[in-house]
């Protein structure tokens with residue numbers, strides 16, 4: 001039986017650190033502020049945005065939510081981003097993805113000031129990550145690294161396999177594992193003999209977006225399995241990209257869904273917003 005990595009617990013610890021630092025800033029008259037933009041009414045996005053709002057309250061940030069209708073035009077959305085770029089109360093801007101059809105995600109990401117880009121999606125922040133000289137790390141991959149650190153799981157010299165190559169998770173995840181001296185392989189939909197590759201992994205990160213895609217036969221005995229998925233199973237119940245019940249019998253440690261990577265994502269968002277606030281106040 002594997003160790004079940006408790007993302008809720010690690011997330012609470014990270015948020016507590018942020019809360020303590022925020023308290024000190026507030027004494028100096030500085031309050032970190034996060035703006036969250038949500039366009040349309042995707043129910044999953046709603047849950048995530050509510051969790052972000054709750055986290056802001058918990059750590060003592062100002063949070064402003066901008067819920068726009070699905071009919072919002074590109075011009076209206078960019079006008080809001082520009083307004084928030086100038087807003088002195090706001091240190092971090094997050095536009096919840098995916099956007100409804102017809103809106104240009106890339107243009108919105110590039111319109112957010114890199115100094116307020118707490119998702120680290122802007123090309124200039126992505127480039128900085130690749131060089132290894134960055135202010136912000138992307139929330140989901142950085143959340144995974146924080147979990148590994150918290151459970152003293154070393155990466156150096158380990159065979160790390162990432163399934164999925166999205167700009168938001170797979171690619172930056174591979175880069176962060178590389179920074180910690182893992183031997184990293186990225187696999188994707190065109191990978192041949194996927195199972196042979198995943199079976200080599202000491203650390204396996206699943207970021208595919210398909211419910212229970214990773215089955216026990218794809219996992220090496222004793223591996224660490226990180227599940228980035230937020231999927232729905234055949235009964236509409238929240239599940240991950242990993243067949244948790246079967247895989248947990250074979251691996252040494254595993255993250256559950258819910259209660260794994262998701263809460264960590266939010267904790268890193270809080271860290272990034274605090275950092276953005278400090279940078280913008282020359283602290």
Ligand SMILES: Nc1nc(=O)c2c([nH]1)NC[C@@H]1CN(c3ccc(C(=O)N[C@@H](CCC(=O)O)C(=O)O)cc3)C=[N+]21
Nearest residue numbers: 047048051095096097098119139258259260262263265
């Ligand atoms: N610009 C942008 N930045 C993001 O960081 C971003 C995004 N867009 N779009 C969607 C994904 C997804 N995401 C999650 C956040 C919290 C949970 C979370 O709190 N999950 C809980 C509960 C989930 C539930 O109950 O449905 C858990 O896993 O335990 C999950 C997923 C952030 N994302």
